[in-house]
Structures are given as structure tokens and as C-alpha cells.
Amino acid sequence: MNNYKRLLLFIKPYLPRLGMAVVCIVFAAAANLYVPWIIKDIIDDVLANRDMQMLNTIAIGIVVVFFLRGLFFYGQTYLVSYIAQKVIIDIRQLLYMKFQRLSLAYYEKKQTGTIMSYITNDVAALQSALVDSLIEMVTEGSILIGSVATMFYLHWKLTLLTLITVPLIAQAMKIFGSKLKSSGTVIQERIADITSLLQESISAVRVVKSFVREDYEIERFKKQNFLNFRAQMKNTQLMAILTPTVEFLAAIAVTLIVWYGGYEVVNGTITAGALIAFLTYAVNLANPVKRLSRVYGTIQKAMAAADRVFEVLDTQEDIKDKETAIILPKIDGKVTFENVVFEYKKDTPALRGISLEAKPGQMVAIVGPSGAGKSTIANLIPRFYDVNSGAIKIDDIDIRDVQMNSLREQIGIVPQETMLFSGTVAENIQYGRLEATLEEVVEAAKAGNAHEFILELPNGYETKIGERGSNLSGGQRQRIAIARAILKNPRVLILDEATSALDTESEKLVQGALDKLMIGRTSFVIAHRLSTILQAEQIIVLDRGQIKEVGTHAELLHQKGLYSNLYNIQFNKKTEI
Numbered sequence: 092m093n094n095y096k097r098l099l100l101f102i103k104p105y106l107p108r109l110g111m112a113v114v115c116i117v118f119a120a121a122a123n124l125y126v127p128w129i130i131k132d133i134i135d136d137v138l139a140n141r142d143m144q145m146l147n148t149i150a151i152g153i154v155v156v157f158f159l160r161g162l163f164f165y166g167q168t169y170l171v172s173y174i175a176q177k178v179i180i181d182i183r184q185l186l187y188m189k190f191q192r193l194s195l196a197y198y199e200k201k202q203t204g205t206i207m208s209y210i211t212n213d214v215a216a217l218q219s220a221l222v223d224s225l226i227e228m229v230t231e232g233s234i235l236i237g238s239v240a241t242m243f244y245l246h247w248k249l250t251l252l253t254l255i256t257v258p259l260i261a262q263a264m265k266i267f268g269s270k271l272k273s274s275g276t277v278i279q280e281r282i283a284d285i286t287s288l289l290q291e292s293i294s295a296v297r298v299v300k301s302f303v304r305e306d307y308e309i310e311r312f313k314k315q316n317f318l319n320f321r322a323q324m325k326n327t328q329l330m331a332i333l334t335p336t337v338e339f340l341a342a343i344a345v346t347l348i349v350w351y352g353g354y355e356v357v358n359g360t361i362t363a364g365a366l367i368a369f370l371t372y373a374v375n376l377a378n379p380v381k382r383l384s385r386v387y388g389t390i391q392k393a394m395a396a397a398d399r400v401f402e403v404l405d406t407q408e409d410i411k412d413k414e415t416a417i418i419l420p421k422i423d424g425k426v427t428f429e430n431v432v433f434e435y436k437k438d439t440p441a442l443r444g445i446s447l448e449a450k451p452g453q454m455v456a457i458v459g460p461s462g463a464g465k466s467t468i469a470n471l472i473p474r475f476y477d478v479n480s481g482a483i484k485i486d487d488i489d490i491r492d493v494q495m496n497s498l499r500e501q502i503g504i505v506p507q508e509t510m511l512f513s514g515t516v517a518e519n520i521q522y523g524r525l526e527a528t529l530e531e532v533v534e535a536a537k538a539g540n541a542h543e544f545i546l547e548l549p550n551g552y553e554t555k556i557g558e559r560g561s562n563l564s565g566g567q568r569q570r571i572a573i574a575r576a577i578l579k580n581p582r583v584l585i586l587d588e589a590t591s592a593l594d595t596e597s598e599k600l601v602q603g604a605l606d607k608l609m610i611g612r613t614s615f616v617i618a619h620r621l622s623t624i625l626q627a628e629q630i631i632v633l634d635r636g637q638i639k640e641v642g643t644h645a646e647l648l649h650q651k652g653l654y655s656n657l658y659n660i661q662f663n664k665k666t667e668i
């Protein structure tokens with residue numbers, strides 16, 4: 092099915108309203124056709140017969156028709172807008188739903204601006220095309236059909252004559268236009284040639300002089316200059332021939348129509364008023380034709396937007412539930428990686444054969460140089476991406492066999508960069524569990540060492556957070572994020588420790604909150620802090636997508652391998668404190 096038809100399908104639910112709208116548009120357009128008719132009546136009846144009664148009827152007629160036109164205009168504008176806006180919010184909502192379902196990989200491929208532009212610009216282009224084009228198409232279409240029909244009614248032979256001659260003139264003008272355009276292009280090219288020649292010879296002036304080639308260059312320039320003259324003259328010639336030709340043709344056509352019309356008036360086949368009305372209709376035909384071709388342009392543009400919108404709607408969701416996916420039962424929190432290979436881009440694996448096991452409640456620190464794959468491991472557990480080979484299991488169930496929601500509901504993530512939404516502090520904590528009561532929110536905030544500072548905010552828990560949480564410090568925002576995770580109460584926790592330095596006081600509070608959060612949960616910590624590493628029951632040392640060492644802090648230091656190297660480089664300063 093093409094996109095045009097798909098777009099029309101969105102209008103389907105509003106067909107009755109569309110029917111009413113079309114009726115309004117047609118009636119409103121019909122009022123426009125009334126004006127030349129008034130001229131006819133005034134000339135033929137009022138002026139010719141000095142008919143006062145007719146004049147009164149016409150006067151009342153004008154008032155009534157324009158009053159009704161106003162009503163229909165209101166109807167058309169309201170109804171068409173209603174339909175278009177509804178269609179647009181339907182499409183926008185569908186797009187938004189789609190964006191919520193698409194995987195992270197999609198977001199990485201597209202720039203944020205592009206995605207926003209789908210929902211704002213493309214949808215807006217569709218909106219204006221729908222509203223303006225729909226009204227204009229029906230209005231101008233009705234005026235066009237109405238004018239031609241009235242002209243036929245007034246004098247069919249004269250109408251035929253007009254309909255044959257006018258398009259001929261239009262065609263001649265079109266040919267004329269395109270010829271002028273192409274000769275204009277030639278002129279531009281000749282001027283460009285002269286410029287580049289100039290540039291070349293001026294910048295190479297030393298070479299010209301050293302080879303004594305001044306005369307040669309003058310000759311070259313002369314040729315180009317002459318070519319330019321020829322192009323200019325050709326254009327002038329075209330203008331000089333084409334303008335009078337078209338004007339002459341037009342004059343012949345108009346004379347033909349006027350002569351034949353006048354002849355019919357003299358013959359008494361048509362009245363003088365009718366002829367004037369006829370000519371008015373004929374002249375006015377130009378407007379609807381022009382506007383309809385403009386509508387065509389708008390629709391073409393809107394279709395480009397529609398193509399993009401439908402392309403998004405048709406994007407395959409690469410990570411989705413299997414038909415047979417089960418709801419993950421409440422887990423103990425054992426997490427296993429079995430020979431996991433993963434690549435973001437084909438043939439460049441970010442993880443190569445990772446096997447590990449975290450026992451329920453265990454704390455696993457992941458360390459390694461930048462780009463080693465630490466965040467990648469963290470991203471695979473909630474199934475933000477699917478592994479290329481191997482498997483990730485939670486409580487021995489492959490995470491691809493369970494419903495994504497039931498998996499992610501049992502995993503908590505505290506990222507490095509805390510993202511708070513606009514809204515109150517309470518709402519931000521509640522994001523962890525939407526149905527939580529205020530008491531539960533406060534409990535979570537207390538556990539997250541956030542309660543105290545929240546109470547000191549201007550409106551306590553009801554304080555609105557600035558767009559990017561700007562009115563809170565980094566540490567405070569982290570503690571809100573921790574409270575949010577505590578409220579969610581997940582069995583598995585993924586913690587990306589912030590690398591940015593907090594002051595000692597703030598770090599202590601954040602660390603305290605994290606310690607409480609980790610109690611009794613399986614935690615994966617991308618570790619940047621010494622305290623985390625010392626506490627960890629298992630440290631995984633990654634390098635270029637592979638596990639190099641596994642053990643506790645003491646064991647690994649003893650091995651004097653990569654870990655002890657990293658440890659010495661990264662944490663030296665802290666050990667000295």
C-alpha cells in the first residue's frame with residue numbers, strides 16, 4: 092500500500108465529519124461564484140429595465156449569501172482543522188509509542204535532533220498539508236468546476252472557444268519560460284568561465300610574465316568575453332521574439348473570445364450582462380488553476396514527510412518478546428554470563444567470550460581500562476542489546492526467554508549521570524515504583540540519605556526540579572536516583588559509579604546510601620572508587636572485551652597482573668589519603 096493511501100486511512104475514522112466539511116467548503120466556494128452573477132443581473136435587469144424591485148432583491152440576496160458564506164466558512168475551518176488535528180495527534184502518538192519501544196541501538200544510529208524532527212517537523216508538515224491542502228483543494232476545485240459549469244450554462248460555444256485557446260496560450264508561456272530559463276543558465280555559465288579565467292591568470296601572473304604570454308592571455312580572454320556577449324544576445328533575442336509573440340497570441344485569443352461574444356450579443360443570443368459575467372468567470376479561472384498547482388507542491392513535500400514518518404513506524408523492533416516468553420518469576424538474583432560474544436558493529440566485538448557468575452546477593456566490581464567493555468556488560472543484563480552468541484541467564488533462565496518488562500522490573504540501574512525529570516522531588520523518586528505511597532517515598536529517601544536535604548528544599552518533597560535538576564547539587568541528585576532505585580527494590584542492581592569528583596562530605600553520604608542500597612542484592616558495580624573495590628566479593632578485570640583476571644582485591648593484588656597495575660595507576664592517590 093502506498094503512503095498516500097496509508098495517510099488517508101488515518102482520516103477514515105472521521106469520514107462523517109469530512110463529509111460535512113466538504114459540504115461547507117462547496118457552499119462557501121459557491122458564494123464566490125455568485126459575484127459575477129450579480130453583475131449580470133444588475134446590467135441586464137436593473138440597468139436595462141430600470142427595475143427597482145430587482146435591485147432590492149439583489150441587495151437582500153447579497154446580504155443573505157454573504158451571511159451564509161460566513162457560516163459555511165466557520166464550518167469548513169472548524170471541521171477541517173478538527174479532522175487534521177485529530178489525524179496529527181493520532182500519528183504523533185503512534186510515533187511516540189514506537190519510539191518508546193525501539194531499542195537503544197536505534198537511538199544510537201539516529202541523532203536526537205533527527206528523532207525530534209520526526210515528531211515535530213515532519214508531523215507539522217503533514218498537518219499543514221492536510222489542513223491547507225484539503226481546504227484549498229476542495230475550495231478551488233469547486234470554484235473551477237462551478238465557474239466552468241456556469242460558463243457552459245451562459246454560452247457553451249463561447250466556453251469551448253475559451254477552454255481551447257486559454258490552455259494554448261498557457262502552454263506557449265510555459266515553453267517561453269523554460270527557454271528563457273535555460274538561456275539564463277548559459278549566461279551564468281559564461282560569467283563563471285570569465286571569472287575562473289580571470290582568477291587563474293591573475294594568480295598566475297608571474298608565470299604569464301615569465302613566459303611573455305600576455306598577448307596569448309589577452310586572446311584567450313577575448314574569446315571568453317565574446318562567448319559571453321553571444322549568450323547575452325541570444326537571451327535578448329529570445330525575449331525580443333517571445334514576449335511579443337505570446338502577447339500577440341494572447342491578444343488574438345482575447346479578441347476571438349470578445350469578438351465572438353460581442354457578435355452573439357449583437358445577435359441577441361446572449362445579453363451584455365451575461366457576456367461581462369462570462370468574461371469575469373473566464374479571467375478568474377486563472378486563480379484556482381494557480382492555487383491547485385501550489386497545493387500539488389505542498390502535497391509532494393508532505394509526502395516526503397509521510398515517507399519518513401512511515402519509515403519509523405515500519406522499523407523492526409530488534410529486541411522484543413518471543414511469542415513464548417514467560418513472565419520471569421521473582422528472582423533470587425543469580426546472574427550468569429555463558430561465553431558471551433557481543434558486537435555493536437559487525438566484526439568488531441566489544442565482548443569476546445565472557446563467562447562469569449554472580450551469586451545471589453554478591454557484589455561484583457567490574458574494572459578495566461577505558462573501552463574495555465565494562466558498560467557493555469552492564470547494558471546486556473537488562474537486555475538493552477541481545478548477545479551475538481552465548482547466553483545471559485538469571486536464576487538459570489535465559490533472559491531472551493522471558494518478557495522484557497518482567498526482567499527489567501527486577502533490575503535497578505543507577506547510572507553515572509543522574510537523569511531527573513521535570514516534576515517534583517517526590518515524583519522523581521516515585522518513578523521507581525509509580526504506585527508507591529508518600530510514606531514509602533519518604534522511607535526510600537531516608538535510606539538514600541536524601542530525606543534531610545529534601546526537607547530543607549523550599550517546598551520539601553513538593554519542590555519542582557528545574558529542567559536538568561539544576562537546582563540540586565551532583566551529590567543530591569545522585570541520592571535522589573539512589574532513593575528511586577531503593578523504592579523499586581530490585582534483586583539485581585547495576586551501578587555505574589560517577590567518576591566526577593564529589594566533595595568528601597557528599598561522597599560519604601552517597602557512598603552510605605549506596606551501601607544500604609546494595610545490601611542483599613546482586614550488584615554489578617562499574618567501579619571507580621577504592622571503597623567499592625575493597626568491599627567487592629568478586630572483581631572482574633576486563634581488557635579489550637575479555638576477562639583477564641577474577642578474584643578479590645587481595646588475591647588480585649597478589650597476582651601482580653593487570654589489576655595490580657591498574658590499581659597502582661588509578662588508585663594511588665586515594666591510598667595515600
Ligand SMILES: Nc1ncnc2c1ncn2[C@@H]1O[C@H](COP(=O)(O)OP(=O)(O)OP(=O)(O)O)[C@@H](O)[C@H]1O
Pocket residue numbers: 199435436441459460461462463464465466467468
Ligand atoms: N553504542 C555503541 N556503538 C558502537 N560501539 C560502542 C558503543 N558503545 C561502546 N562501544 C564500543 O565498545 C567497546 C566497549 O565499550 P564500553 O563502553 O563497554 O567500555 P567501558 O569499559 O565502559 O569504557 P569507559 O570506562 O570509557 O566507559 C569500546 O570499544 C567502544 O568503542
